[in-house]
Amino acid sequence: MSAIQLPKDFESQMQILLGKKEYELFLNAIDKPARTSIRLNTSKPFKLNWSASQIPWTVTGYFLEERPSFTLDPIFHAGGYYVQEASSMFIDHILKSLEIPKGIYLDLAAAPGGKSTLLSTYLGNEGLLVANEVIQSRAQILKENVIKWGLGNTLVTNNDPDHFYPLEGFFDLVLVDAPCSGEGMFRKDPQAREEWSVDHVTLCASRQKRIMDQAGALVKGGGYLIYSTCTFNEQENEDMIRFLTDEFAFEPVRIALEESWGIVESSVQTEDGKFYGYRFFPHLVEGEGFFITILKRPDTASSQEPGRIKDFKHAVLKSVSEKDAEALELELGFDGSGKYYTLNDSYFRIQREFYRYFEKLSQVLSLRYFGVELGKKQKNEWIPSHEWALSNLPKTQFSSLELTQSQALEFLRKNDFQIEDIPLGWVLIKYQGLPLGWIKNLGNRINNYYPKEWRIRI
Template identity: 75%
Template structure:
């Protein structure tokens, strides 16, 4: 139970929302421990030994009976799963129940990456995700999580929402998990209670309106806008639906619910239509506080399609011609056709199907990462990157070495490795058949190429 009391103004707000009797149940629930949950990466199969139960609105989501040390699980570092709050996995149900067409998606406030990795899994080989984060340090964390997830269908950008303004009508789906007053985190992070005030709620609302004033225009005709917060109040939730529908032409979307889930549907009358939102209360749902709504852009809205550029020019990216890209695919044994670029002498590969969209994006946003970085080439020899190791792309020609858990943790700590019968040259280290990274056996010593900044310090 938390020693930090709830602010009186917050209690009054919640009593107005729930009534006195139900508020008592809510207040009791947020002083109970949070339940740990995770979502599996369906592209990286792993067996979990922990006692778990399914999250009903997410195919790959599970509650864990106890919280293990994820840091000391090599499968976590291999991107086999993402530790994500259960309520936010409801996006999985939205995507699948509406059968939202795959295409080009934008996660506008993406760090640390839970929702981005979910979108990446849904898109698979049939789409491209732009995962954006405005704060540079958080954008680096986002990049790491996208790299670990390994699907190679994402671009990580570090931009303010207004930088996307030239991309009006460009995206099939835009997700904004808006920075908010954090009321839904009062159980998981009791310290958040001390930071809450009615003035902070109003400040968050103004920030959200500035973001949504940009985001609302980015969705193409027929596309979808998902807006979510981890807060309860109407000011940051229902009022934002009213704001959006006053500013932009959006149609209501209703999500099918199972009554056993105890998710509360809310109805907003705006612009002569009934719009829908979904609120997760911790005394009803096995998850943290959460609000989400989805809107569909009117069919008469703008659509911006990227045009073919005769000569692609960029201040730090160099395009590899299609013929040479095809030759690299053959050399590396990649079946799907890719498009290659170089950055600081390192080769990057993206899907050829989304190359025009990528080129258009690269003219307007600050790229932190894209596709899969393969590494550098010295004549006919590759210096493979860590990003390639964690990706789903084949690593043909490189031997593998399966590690025990103890050996894997030594590798992840960048400890000195004592491995016998290791081939000379580059070797891919694996744990439960999941790639972890590279070593290079020079004969007299083994060099560990796990990124220094990623190493386990426990």
Template identity: 70%
Template structure:
């Protein structure tokens, strides 16, 4: 039993929402231990992964029997899976059931990266994602998780929603997982109960309105806006649908549900008609508290397609010419559809289909990362980056060595590992065929190039 009692005002709020009888079931459920769930990276196969109970609305999601030490699993550090709450994986079902066009997506409040890695997986090689986080240190965590996921179809930015004003009508989908009062996390995070108050709910609702006011026009004609919270109250959920539809032109979207999922559909009357929200209650669903809604931008709304920039100018990014891009792809064994930018001495690769978009985005956003950082060029040789190792791009030009679990953990601790008969030069180290990073054999010693800021502490 949790020692942190539910606030009285919260109890009254939930009794009003659920009724006295159902509230008792809700309270019992919220005092039970939360289940752990993960979502596999469909672009990185984990050999011998024992598929446990599947999450019904996610093709790649699974409940675990117990919570292991993820820190001591090299597959986790390799981006083989992401530890994510089951309810929020419902976004995968939304994307697939609506067959959302794989264009330019925006995750406006993206850290630590659970929903961004989900969107990245859905987009694959066909789309591109802007994963934005307003708080700088959280943007660094987001950057690390995006690099480890490894698909190379994401730009990480560190901006306030108002900085997107020049990008109206540019996104096929905008996801706003809004900062909220966290009622849905009362089971997983007892401290959230202490921080909750009716005044805090009001404050969160004010922030959510500000975010929606600055982002409602970012969706292009025919595109979608997804709004979600991890809270139960109507002020932060249904009322935000009413606010959004008063401020912007949107059409309702109804998401198909399997009755066995026990997700509750909420009908919201607005001046523009009836809209729909979806509620996840812990006494009904194997997951935490969650609310989500989908709205569609009408076909007569603005659509912005960035044009080719003749003379690209940026205060710290340098564009690489087409011939040199082709040469780099040829040198590194890539498929030949990449374009490159140079930041200081390091080269970053993106799919050339999204070059115009990155040109446009870089003029308005504070970029923290994009595509795949390949590394630096030293004469005719390349100094490969950790991001290239963790990416799904080919690494055929390098020798590979398979590590045991203990060796992999030593590598992730940034310890130097001794090998017999290791080839000289750069060597890609792997655990169960999943790349982890680089070591360099200098002959008399090997250097571990795992990033210092990512290393795991001795446990």
């Protein structure tokens, strides 16, 4: 019998959901330590030196046998992997098993960025992701994680769901990992148990309906809506399927599962058919509590395509002419597919084929970051940004310097480190081949350009 103190109403709810016998297994499971898991950034390959086992529903996810100090791992700061809960990586299986078309995606409640970086990887150069966070401080964390991931296909925005009203029918996929009562986090977060109550569940469900009442309309015809929570109760899960199918036209989507995964499929019968949900219980899967459902908009539903904006006007952004953009691509050694904008004299690059979508989005939403910030150009010299350093864009015109682990940690602390024969000028600092940032050798001194607010303090 577990010694964990849980709210009585929660115990009653779970006994109804699982049955008394299985509830005992559930109690024993949440009394055990949670496993640490990471998802690899396939665009930044490195050798994984920890003892690890693959997460069954994604080829890039791994359980670690022990939790290392990520703060003291330079590869973590280089964006080589993301520390993410295993259950939520099931989204990777959904995307690939359904072969969801790539295009314009939205992660509506995106911070701290685990699901956004997963979507970003899936899209690659074939799509554009809007990663939105309503809370400003969390939007900053999201921005940092998107920059570290380095793919340059993401816009970070800081908006309430209501602000997306002009974008109805705009997105090929909308993901909402909704704020919830957090029942699935009871093992990892004891505070979640203390905050739980029946009233809190009802409040969360009401908040979720407000969000989904907007989110459901944002999916274009033929597009997909993914809704997830880290909670178990039906009020925040299956009832939300009922709400969505009452409010909008959706078609059911069923996901192929391996029995060995231990994921429990549930179903909801509606006038439009049987819809499916997938629940992760910690006594059945190696992961925390999670629920997810997938719905598809009918092809006949309305879709919005951005028109061509002849003269792009924005309060702070300026579009770089096609002629100048082509010259920049050639100068910087890029592949010719870039579209450029300036903000406070700093250059930003996105994929040219998505510029119409970007310009539409930029006129509706509050941007916190987009594409890749390259830095500033003074006369004929580039002052490269940290964002460019961490991106996957080429940096062939700069010298680079490979550091040992101890040297890399000193760089990440913004401390001086001793090394001979450093080239003059801007130098890209690397660890195991992955860029960490810039230094500039002025001859008589070396300046460390790692961002002050990112430096490690241990």
